[in-house]
Amino acid sequence: MTHKKYVKLIQEYIDGEISRANKRELEEHLKTCTECRKKLEDIKSTVEILRSSRQEVKTPESLDNEILNKTIYRKVKPVFNWKLAAAGIAALLILGILIFTYVKILSPPTSMKKAPQDIEKIILTHKDSTEKKTEKDKPVEIQRKDKIEKDIIDQKFEETRLVFPEEGSVVGDSFDVVVILRKDEKEIELNIDGEVKKYRAPDSKILFIESRNLPFLDRGMHYISLGKGRSNLMFYKEG
Amino acid sequence: MENEETREKFAKAVREYTPRIFKMIYNMTGNYEKTRDLTQDVFLKAWEAYDDFRGESSLYTWIYRIALNRVYQYRRKKGRKDIISIEKIPDIESESNPEENIINDFEKKEIKQKIKELPDIYQNVIILRYFENFSYSQISRTLEIPVGTVRSRLHRGLKIFKSSLRSMYDT
Numbered sequence: 270m271t272h273k274k275y276v277k278l279i280q281e282y283i284d285g286e287i288s289r290a291n292k293r294e295l296e297e298h299l300k301t302c303t304e305c306r307k308k309l310e311d312i313k314s315t316v317e318i319l320r321s322s323r324q325e326v327k328t329p330e331s332l333d334n335e336i337l338n339k340t341i342y343r344k345v346k347p348v349f350n351w352k353l354a355a356a357g358i359a360a361l362l363i364l365g366i367l368i369f370t371y372v373k374i375l376s377p378p379t380s381m382k383k384a385p386q387d388i389e390k391i392i393l394t395h396k397d398s399t400e401k402k403t404e405k406d407k408p409v410e411i412q413r414k415d416k417i418e419k420d421i422i423d424q425k426f427e428e429t430r431l432v433f434p435e436e437g438s439v440v441g442d443s444f445d446v447v448v449i450l451r452k453d454e455k456e457i458e459l460n461i462d463g464e465v466k467k468y469r470a471p472d473s474k475i476l477f478i479e480s481r482n483l484p485f486l487d488r489g490m491h492y493i494s495l496g497k498g499r500s501n502l503m504f505y506k507e508g
Numbered sequence: 509m510e511n512e513e514t515r516e517k518f519a520k521a522v523r524e525y526t527p528r529i530f531k532m533i534y535n536m537t538g539n540y541e542k543t544r545d546l547t548q549d550v551f552l553k554a555w556e557a558y559d560d561f562r563g564e565s566s567l568y569t570w571i572y573r574i575a576l577n578r579v580y581q582y583r584r585k586k587g588r589k590d591i592i593s594i595e596k597i598p599d600i601e602s603e604s605n606p607e608e609n610i611i612n613d614f615e616k617k618e619i620k621q622k623i624k625e626l627p628d629i630y631q632n633v634i635i636l637r638y639f640e641n642f643s644y645s646q647i648s649r650t651l652e653i654p655v656g657t658v659r660s661r662l663h664r665g666l667k668i669f670k671s672s673l674r675s676m677y678d679t
Contacts, residue, residue: 280663284637286644312663315670319638322619326534328527329544336522336548340555341515494512501512 272305279309283316342462342492429454431495434504441507446478448495458496461486465496518558521567522551528568528640529575535635536579538624546582550575569650576632576651583628622672630665633658 278295281287287295299306433447434440448457448468456469457476464484470476480486486506494501529550534543554561554571561570623631632651636642637658648655 276663277659280659284644284659284662286659311670312666315666315673316638318619318673319623319634319666319669322616322623323639326531326540326543328530332530332544332547333523333526336526336551337519339548339552340522341518501515 272302275302275305276308279305279312282309283312337463343490429457429495431493431502434493434502436502436504438504439507440480440504442480444480446476446480446483446493448476448478450474450476459483460492460494460496460501462491514558517567518555521554521571525568525571526551529571532572532635532640533575533579535620535639536624536631537582538620542582546575546578550578553578565649569646572650573652580628619673622669625672626665626668630661630668633661634665634669637662 275295275298278287278291282292282295295305299309429451430449431446432449433445446459448459448470450457450470452474456467458465458467459478461484466484468476468478468482488506490503490505492501492503526547530543530547533546533550534540537543537546550571553574557574561567565573623634626634633647636647636650637644642650644655644658647653647658651658653661
């Protein structure tokens with residue numbers, strides 16, 4: 270084996286990357302070759318000097334949080350897609366024309382038309398506002414603000430669920446987060462953009478949390494979920 | 509793209525890799541404040557391109573490669589001379605190892621300067637091998653070069669480094 274080959278092996282030897290057979294061969298060679306022994310010591314000391322200059326630098330505190338706020342929790346303006354909007358308008362126009370054609374040509378004469386039936390409406394209305402305290406470190410206590418349709422209240426909910434905002438909802442300055450609580454649940458944890466806060470509804474199965482009781486939300490995209498591990502929904506706040 | 513699983517995976521990577529990427533960029537630039545900005549840029553870029561991550565390499569290797577490219581880009585923009593000036597470094601803690609008392613802090617700074625002056629192709633392998641303790645195959649995957657090239661660049665890089673040290677002690 271040439272000295273050139275041994276130089277290659279010396280590098281691998283120092284870096285702990287040498288094969289067992291080559292290691293044995295090199296060690297045998299080093300016993301008799303002064304030049305290679307010198308070479309080995311030379312590289313070894315250079316590596317030691319290099320390593321000794323290594324300094325541990327302290328990562329700035331909360332840098333990871335800053336990064337998370339700019340990535341997975343970032344607030345972005347929704348992009349208005351002109352192509353999609355144009356396609357939507359075109360589709361609506363075509364649909365309109367088709368319906369118009371159908372009504373004109375195929376619908377029975379007016380005298381034969383049935384009287385329109387009432388459309389069933391389920392509207393959750395607020396009558397009064399009875400929010401309680403908002404003390405720091407304590408769950409915010411929120412009572413039911415209104416009378417909800419009895420049949421909705423009497424339903425047995427297997428699981429506490431977030432009714433509003435839904436995925437992709439657009440909300441204004443003032444809105445309510447609506448949560449239907451499981452029968453035995455009185456308290457929930459709401460996670461908005463990673464900030465978790467507790468809310469309590471002592472006498473209610475439906476919890477309304479007014480936006481003023483939420484962490485401040487500026488204009489843009491936000492994420493909301495119930496406690497840890499529950500599905501995270503995105504909503505957008507207009508300002 | 510932005511489902512909960514993706515976000516959780518990325519958040520875990522940010523928490524785990526931020527210190528390592530910060531250290532690596534700092535070793536290459538020596539500029540504490542700039543390292544902070546560049547580290548943020550790297551993760552922003554990684555998040556934007558996360559859809560392109562196919563899992564062919566480890567996530568760390570993928571982010572590391574983005575970091576390397578970002579440092580190169582920064583160097584091209586600023587000019588190498590500009591960024592290798594040694595500035596006051598906050599919160600430095602010396603590593604406790606037996607060689608520590610062989611050289612003093614001044615010499616450490618000088619040595620670091622010499623490392624930064626190495627051509628990029630040698631500097632990368634040296635930092636990865638002796639600062640980050642990467643194996644040859646890990647370096648090979650990270651820099652997308654053959655293992656043989658890793659070894660020869662280490663050897664050549666050490667040679668250049670040693671001769672620059674000689675000039676340091678001669679002057």
